[in-house]
Amino acid sequence: MKVGVIGAGTMGSGIAQAFAMTDGYEVCLCDIKTEYAEGGLAKIKKNMDFLVGKEKITQEKANEILGKITTGLNDICGDCDLIVEVALEDLKIKQDIFASLQKIVKKDCMFASNTSSLSITKIGEGLDRPLIGMHFFNPADRMKLVEVIKGENTPQEMVDKIKSIATEIGKTPVEVKEAPGFVVNRILIPMINEAINVFDAGTASAEDIDIAMQLGASHPMGPLHLADLIGLDICLAIMEVLHTETGNEKYAPAPLLKKMVADKKLGKKTGVGFFDYSK
Numbered sequence: 001m002k003v004g005v006i007g008a009g010t011m012g013s014g015i016a017q018a019f020a021m022t023d024g025y026e027v028c029l030c031d032i033k034t035e036y037a038e039g040g041l042a043k044i045k046k047n048m049d050f051l052v053g054k055e056k057i058t059q060e061k062a063n064e065i066l067g068k069i070t071t072g073l074n075d076i077c078g079d080c081d082l083i084v085e086v087a088l089e090d091l092k093i094k095q096d097i098f099a100s101l102q103k104i105v106k107k108d109c110m111f112a113s114n115t116s117s118l119s120i121t122k123i124g125e126g127l128d129r130p131l132i133g134m135h136f137f138n139p140a141d142r143m144k145l146v147e148v149i150k151g152e153n154t155p156q157e158m159v160d161k162i163k164s165i166a167t168e169i170g171k172t173p174v175e176v177k178e179a180p181g182f183v184v185n186r187i188l189i190p191m192i193n194e195a196i197n198v199f200d201a202g203t204a205s206a207e208d209i210d211i212a213m214q215l216g217a218s219h220p221m222g223p224l225h226l227a228d229l230i231g232l233d234i235c236l237a238i239m240e241v242l243h244t245e246t247g248n249e250k251y252a253p254a255p256l257l258k259k260m261v262a263d264k265k266l267g268k269k270t271g272v273g274f275f276d277y278s279k
Contacts, residue, residue, distance in 0.1 A: 001165070004028040004077035004105075006097055007086035008040025010269070011114060014140030015084055017044045020068045021141070022169045027069045028076050037071035044069065047141065078104050082165070084134055086114040089237045094123045102128050112162060116234065117181045117241040120151030130154045132162050135182060136171075138230065146171040147182050180245035181238060189238045192230075195223035196254040199274070206274045224274040228267030236261045 001024060005016040008031040019025045031037040048062035057065075070076060074097070077083060083101055087093050098111055112134035113123050124131030133149025146166040150159050159175060166173035176182045181189065195209055204212065210222020227235050236258060242251035260266075260273065267273030 001082060002026045002028065002080045004030060004080035004083040005086060006030050006074060006083060008037045008071070009086070010043070011136065011138055011140055012086035013040035013043040014138065015086060015114065015136050016040065016069060017047060017141040018136070018169050018171070020044070020065045025068070025169070028080060029069050029071050030074045030077060034072055041066070041069055041071050074101060075104060077101065078106070080105060080109055082110045082112065084112045084114055089116060089118065089234060091118055091122060094118065095125065098123070098127055098131065110158065110161070116185050117238045120149050120178050121153065124151055124153060130158055132158055133176070133182070134162055134166070137184070144170070144172045145184070146173045147176045147184065148173045149176045149178055149182055151178050180242050185238050186242065189235055190242070190251060192223045192227045192235055193239055193254050193257060196227070196257050199224065200254060200256040228273035228275055228277070230267070231269055232257060232266045232273055233261050
């Protein structure tokens with residue numbers, strides 16, 4: 001199977017790696033500029049070098065995996081069997097990507113979005129084929145879960161096919177009905193948002209909030225470190241979707257979260273968030 005991954009950032013490159021590491025899959029890793037796509041491939045190569053260094057795979061296997069990935073613009077996806085869109089969490093951007101792709105791909109190419117909170121039905125409006133949600137989790141090459149989201153126009157046979165593909169690449173799929181935030185982010189991101197409110201109120205330090213949740217609730221990572229890993233801009237975008245779609249004030253984004261995003265303190269990817277990653 002040939003898979004087009006649209007978006008070569010951290011998530012996109014991780015998803016591309018997950019497919020490329022599976023026998024029988026080839027990947028077209030694409031972005032709006034060729035150099036961005038090549039940057040995604042460089043991330044994968046770095047991961048391969050790490051695995052070789054840890055003797056998890058051989059150099060020969062690493063070369064084989066990298067050889068299954070082609071980089072470029074979206075126009076290289078003409079013969080793909082599946083497209084997984086991993087663009088910014090913006091409805092119009094996602095709609096425009098699929099609208100342009102349907103003009104160049106095969107009629108039987110399946111369309112999937114990695115959206116973390118947006119409506120699958122809305123993203124797929126006006127397309128000549130059904131759309132499905134295929135939501136991976138960061139780091140996508142290692143995290144086992146894939147939420148498979150059915151929109152209003154997604155046939156069950158497509159759901160079953162995508163669940164089968166997720167299983168083939170070593171993931172555990174869960175079938176989810178379309179709803180704001182789906183399952184994980186509907187629960188997880190409001191928890192992070194509340195941790196930010198607790199920190200902003202001066203109740204405890206960022207370090208102690210994380211330690212409290214790790215030792216008191218058996219979380220493998222504290223909520224503020226997790227927010228930094230996800231990206232505070234992504235956390236804010238999801239909270240805004242939850243707030244807008246539900247109309248419930250309990251989903252109002254924390255004022256400090258909005259301020260930090262405005263100040264470009266987005267977490268690990270910018271070097272500073274609730275913790276300092278500059279060193």
